[in-house]
Amino acid sequence: MPRRGRMCIFLKVGLGRFDQDSYETRIWSPDKKSYIFIQNGIWGAYSINSPAGTIALQLASGGTGAKDAFGARTNLGLGNSATRDIGTTANTVAAGNDSRIVNAVQHSEFTSGPGWVRFPEGTIIQTGTIVVGPLSSPTAISFPIPFTQMGYKVTTSFDQASGSANDCPSFAVSPQAVNWAYFMSSRTNGVNAGCNWIAVGK
Template sequence: MNSSDSPSRVLKAFGVNGLKNTVPVDSSSSTDNNGIATFDKGFPPITMQPKSAGGIPPSGQDMNGVLYAVTLQQQWQNAGMTYAFNQDFANQISGYPKGSMLPNSTSSGVWMSLSDNNLTSPEPVASASWVPFNSYGYTNLSGITSSTITLTAMQASKDRITLSGALTSNINLVLPSWLKSWTIVNNCTGIFGVICKTQSGTGVTIANGSTAKVYGDGTNILTEFGSAAYRDVGNGSGQVPDMSFFESGPGWQKLPSGRIFQWGAFPVSGNSVQTFSFPITFPNVALSITASFKIPASGTANADVISRSQFSLQNTYSTLQNCSFFAIGE
């Protein structure tokens, strides 16, 4: 069969504007004797006997009613629709089979059955026998303060959960024991955090003002990535600097904190003090500077900061020496 072999859709249920009977579900002695068709037995035996033997012809209205009921459902399915969970129907068929797909109560997603003979409703309480196959939208929970929050099945079915409120204590956000991942956006304020866990398993704490990717392994809640994955790029507290914060050039290196190191060497005449410029001007202050001879000599090499842009080197040895310096500033 090819995809191009798709049959025509049912545009109208059979007999929608014709004469038809509403076909009963179950039969009784009266329906059997009167030749009435039912879904339980179909057309009764009396409609299959010759008139000469007391038979009754099948009713055309019954036939229209049967075909109408069947094609009306076919039309519904052609429109891409299925049926939501129904407890009476579940009891009638001894439970939904494993793998069955049912729309959720808001028609924004689909539940999938994980077990045969499934009599449990997927909503409102999250069930281990139903899991979200897909679910459109976000879950937003506001006004959170100090109480444990157990998500409903519909709330937990969303991939992204946003929290807000002024926490007065650590709170538990109880997720179902599903094999599923969530993005938790913790927009709460205060010094406390949100602990994402299952009812009986362990969990992870998400600090206020942060976003984390978590997942359930069927028992516990774990983090998808380490904490560094959720930090912003920058050089502030709790941020992760990228290489743009490690500036450098000939004779200098700047760290993300703003601390600057500078180094180099200059020839200094014997028994003299000379002034030189730093490779770059310190933006705020030159904190310290040290000096030494590149080649050991019996004299000493001294250095002093003159300004953010200049320093002096002293050579106490009798002949010209290359004096190295190392400076720290901001």
């Protein structure tokens, strides 16, 4: 009976790229200038080129492209706030109710006084109650503070509209400057009229 032959298959493996000693296993690059290392609980990449040292995993490969926290923050586009804790003292990130924010908004951006308020973007609202003359006798009224430009708007109402009032005059306003305007009522009997007014502008 003929003896059967045994078929053997040999696989060529590039074992020359593998090194191992008592503390580390290395897989070398084709040019033998860098390698991946695995130690007990630690792994990474290393270059023997000058300057020699560990290699950071690139951003495109899912790393940070850096070997320290500062470099990682820089590559990821993170600012200084990434290193600050939330708190109420200097060099901390302010929370929404932090006095540094609350006081800045209340004291620096919003300003106000008797009969006026100025919003952070520059809009001014002014109010008042005045007595103005009848037709043909306008009264010059000064605003609590001047606007910064012409184009402000004024709305008015009669301040004595009640069950005992025998008329309900309307009012006309003619702005003259950033700090004053003419007010006049629709009364024709020579009697002045009380007027509530609101002026809005910048």
